[in-house]
Amino acid sequence: MGDDILDGLLSAIPLPALVIDASEYIVAANPDALALIGGQALGRNYVTILRQPALLDAIEATLSDGQARTTRYLSNDGAQDTTFNVSCRAIEGSQLQSETAALLVFEDVTMVEQASQMRRDFVANVSHEMRTPLTALMGFIETLRGPARDDKAALVRFLDIMQDEAARMNRLVGDLMSLNRVESDERVRPTETVVLNEVLHSTFRTLRQMAQDAGVAFEPDFPELPVTVRGDADQLKQVFTNLIENAIKYGGAGGRITIRLTVSERETALRATGARVQIIDYGPGIDPVHLPRLTERFYRADDHRSKALGGTGLGLAIVKHIVNRHRGRLRVQSTLGQGATFTVILPVAPQN
Numbered sequence: 001m002g003d004d005i006l007d008g009l010l011s012a013i014p015l016p017a018l019v020i021d022a023s024e025y026i027v028a029a030n031p032d033a034l035a036l037i038g039g040q041a042l043g044r045n046y047v048t049i050l051r052q053p054a055l056l057d058a059i060e061a062t063l064s065d066g067q068a069r070t071t072r073y074l075s076n077d078g079a080q081d082t083t084f085n086v087s088c089r090a091i092e093g094s095q096l097q098s099e100t101a102a103l104l105v106f107e108d109v110t111m112v113e114q115a116s117q118m119r120r121d122f123v124a125n126v127s128h129e130m131r132t133p134l135t136a137l138m139g140f141i142e143t144l145r146g147p148a149r150d151d152k153a154a155l156v157r158f159l160d161i162m163q164d165e166a167a168r169m170n171r172l173v174g175d176l177m178s179l180n181r182v183e184s185d186e187r188v189r190p191t192e193t194v195v196l197n198e199v200l201h202s203t204f205r206t207l208r209q210m211a212q213d214a215g216v217a218f219e220p221d222f223p224e225l226p227v228t229v230r231g232d233a234d235q236l237k238q239v240f241t242n243l244i245e246n247a248i249k250y251g252g253a254g255g256r257i258t259i260r261l262t263v264s265e266r267e268t269a270l271r272a273t274g275a276r277v278q279i280i281d282y283g284p285g286i287d288p289v290h291l292p293r294l295t296e297r298f299y300r301a302d303d304h305r306s307k308a309l310g311g312t313g314l315g316l317a318i319v320k321h322i323v324n325r326h327r328g329r330l331r332v333q334s335t336l337g338q339g340a341t342f343t344v345i346l347p348v349a350p351q352n
């Protein structure tokens, strides 16, 4: 095979690819491969260039026995790690040399790796979250069958706790299911026309009792005119419910929550007219170190307090997915000791 044909072939492969001949030199490489291993690699011994033991072993073995192998190659461009699956195959009867040469093709599997890591983390998190209430339930059942068998007062107390723990598991399962639903239709754009003023009023009705119990007053600050967006009314209600519920639970000490609805003609985040709903509380706020991770599943800024309040850490993850589905943005600002502001920005429905 002439060098031109070899170069032509390699450059037609849509992945980094290179050829190593029997005398261990990199004799051809396409531009993607050179970008990966460095432009000076051509004509050099592969051992000085590739440097990762697993890959070196695979190449050496393939050159000597002609068998195909796959292995991993990790690269780091200074900013992030990339994982490659490398296929190492013999080019038999190549005219490069009378002996075997090897063709290496690098396939970027970073995303696949990340996805499977996320799945493992998710399963670990769910199991952990489930185990806590389950362990409590099992403990109390055991106590009630044994030492506390005839203790009426203990029975009442323990049943209360057991009910709370069961309710907590129930909430967790409910949240997981709604997260699943929201994720599965994230790519489908909602089509109903929704009046935000109405959704917010309906949310107030749902949460009025909870707010009253916590000694928190709602301070709505709405425009006269209805603000309409293209959306899914139930999902948007869930967004505002989760945010206002958080404001009550974590920011309730401030005694009031401002819910402000405004329209900004030129919303820079969307490059269109945007509706902004701001949920502002005057509680302890959130330490800025937590802000970047706040919308991750199961993330709680104050683990202890949130759990004591029955939080599963899924509320904001659900909010985030719903807002994404609506092509909107979620912003969180907070100064410790001065409360928190959660802003949902949604594209306003075009008037017709």
Ligand SMILES: Nc1ncnc2c1ncn2[C@@H]1O[C@H](COP(=O)(O)OP(=O)(O)OP(=O)(O)O)[C@@H](O)[C@H]1O
Pocket (backbone or CB within 6 Å): 175, 242, 246, 247, 250, 251, 281, 283, 284, 285, 286, 294, 295, 299, 300, 301, 302, 303, 306, 307, 310, 311, 312, 313, 314, 315, 316, 317, 340
């Ligand atoms: N307004 C707020 N003030 C202070 N901390 C907040 C506020 N809103 C959210 N947080 C913090 O962010 C964390 C994540 O909130 P999120 O709603 O996702 O979970 P949760 O409230 O713990 O559980 P869930 O909403 O599923 O019942 C909370 O645990 C809390 O620590």
Ligand SMILES: [Mg+2]
Pocket (backbone or CB within 6 Å): 242, 245, 246, 311, 315, 316
């Ligand atoms: Mg919450």
